[in-house]
Amino acid sequence: MRSVTFKWIMLTSSLVISTIVVMQLYWLNKQYNLEEKEFTTNVVKSIKAFYVDVNYNTQKNLQTLIELPDKNTFLFKVDSATSATTLEDSIALELSTQNVFTDCKVALYHPLQNAYVYEVYMPTAASHYPINEGNELPIFKRNYTYGMLNFPHRNKYILGQMSWWIFSSIVLILVLVCFAISLFYLYKQKFQNEIQNDFIRNVTHEFQTPLTTLTVGLDIIAKPTIVDHPEKLAKYTKLMQGQTEYLKQHIDNLMKVLKTEAVGLVLEKKEVQPHQLIKNAIAQLYTVIDEKNATIQYFFEPTETTILADYNNLFVAILNLISNAIKYATKPVVIIETSVQNNVYSISIKDNGIGIDKHFQKKLFKKFYRVPTGDVHNVKGLGLGLYFVKKVIDAHGGNIKLNSIVGIGTEFVIELPKN
Template identity: 30%
Template sequence: MAIVALGGLLTVQLLWLNKAFKSEEKEFNLSVQVALSNAVQQLLGKAQGAAPSKPIRQIASSSFLAEVNAPVRAQELDTLLKYEFARRHITIPYEYGILKAEDDTLVFGNYVPATIKEKKLHPDQAVLTPNVPAGHYNFVVVFPSKTTYIFSEMQLWVFSTVALLVVVVFFGYTLYSILQEKRLTELKADFINNMTHELQTPITNIAIASEILKNADTPLPLAKTKRYHDIIFQENERLKEQVERVLQIAELEKKKMALTKTKTNVHQLLEESLRRLSLRLQKRAGQVTCHLQATQAVIQADNLHLTNALFNLLDNAEKYSPQVPEIKISTRNYHQGILISIADKGSGIRQEVQSRIFDTFYRVPTGNIHNVRGFGLGLSYVKTVIQAHQGTIQIKSQENQGSCFELYLPFSA
């Protein structure tokens, strides 16, 4: 309702502004035509010529042609124009030219700056300007700043319109902020639901395995004991990983991520991230192809954050590959830095949502099917880390055809 009301109010205001402008323009044109008509009559009176039925014609928005078809002296015309315009408070600069009546050839022209409203010239006050040869002439007057002058005469209208536009702009900004807050609230609600589920699962598994070991009446076989110990250990590691991801929110909320930069070998970080992922890849018979062609792989970077960022991308490549994971990693030197490419043949990302995948808490909607759990923090964290190193990240992806993330990191940021 507010949008409709403001839209209607702005429309009415613009219509009235347009109407007021046309009214002011009409009044200005009429004043100019009357002034020029008086000038023509005085010129014809001295030349004893007959005035045409329509001596003044408006040939353009700011141009007026006066048909005299009689001798015209430049001195006399200059003084008459100044006098007639001053009488009608037309105080803006103008240009006039004297034209041959038979072929409209310009024989004389002059520019007259803006005059003072209180200053009224008398026709007898001649201005020294060159005379033109004897003959029959017309003259044309042009007002270059006519539109600006009309708007200056409409100060109240212009001020009210600008004030209304400011109100509309701030209303639009407020509405945008409200919608953004609403969207962020919904995303945070989804994040809390996902976080509760993700944290509850390993806690429940640890509790069950611990209870079995605690309440066993007789010593369990070594194989079973080891199995329950492994469950506790694996679920504890999983819980630590989930808590670490939640703690990444604090880093994302900071205006500036604090980095501890040291000489870091990007190839070693990639190998370390692959080692962390190796067990999961082995279970799914995943394939990883590496083309590490960068001859200079050492950059100034924060080892921990950059490792986490690379692992997040490799982790996504494995998780979002419904079939056997096929991951391709390549590096090369580019523009005083290193370009890292991580590609997969997984489910891919639709074109219309690619611009939002780096937003905090955002997860690509998949309807009611959630095969892969997550908090929507991974890619947002990755982008924050890369930008903190003054690098860039881009995605190339098609649905059901995989994704390719390209990271550029300068040698020294």
């Protein structure tokens, strides 16, 4: 299964997991609201039963007798002759009957005094909360006598009633999160395995062709009769030189990347003249240039400025960019320009090659990445050249820009600080 297919499976699984988690949280919230309503209903039933106990006239609608200034507090009209003992005993009994087992503050308010003439804190054995009367009860000024029920631990009590729901939801969410993390690491491992396998196949393919060419060339020039055909000898010698240089470039890139991954990119900066460095890179590519019949044009800034840089690493970076510019064109025309502006030294390498689609440009500097063209083996290289180029430019505190149009060509612009 390729990474693309597995990525879609990962995305679908993530969406399903997210949906399950959201739905579970939704049902938890809904269950909490239901528990809240049930709690309120049970307290109202307890107050209604209290009215029956004390023979209070309840001909009026209960909504006119009971008031909820907040979710934790219930006010209910009582007869001014109602005793505190009757209120406490009856309320305690009725709350127990309605299965409301949480601490409750009971108070009796008298309008003439505008104060509570009686207060008591009623803990329950099932509440498990410390016996504490808590903060002073707020006074709600009314022109009638009322009883007050205040439940300071109402939220904790409701959550306690939902303990199984909460526990099962936490377990489910943890299982889903662990499953999602496992999928992520599985995908990461699979992706790395595919990259490794592709890399091995690419190395085998890239090295096999030049080695075969070298073997054939050596077999031919080893024949005694080759001395009678100097033009053939020159042809095969040149061909083998080109393939040797091709192999050397790949091995250099591979070794430099491996070293960079192991110990980081160590720079040995010194004064470097970019013009001479570029000319040396072009000279090293002479066999490729000749083989592809490439045209190299360069327009250097006139002052021949020097910059502080690591010659060897910058040389390999420029060599890779010029090599790519030649590689991906039928009749290569490579234009190299340099300029200096605001203490920034710019090197532009422009080609007339096949171009790079915008869809692939963001991934171009990633390790082992090669722009696909159908069959993976149709794409030349190991996917290390541009990765190393980016590492070198970043290490110099510079920047590399890419401009490309499919079918027209590509331009890489390197910007390096002068000092």
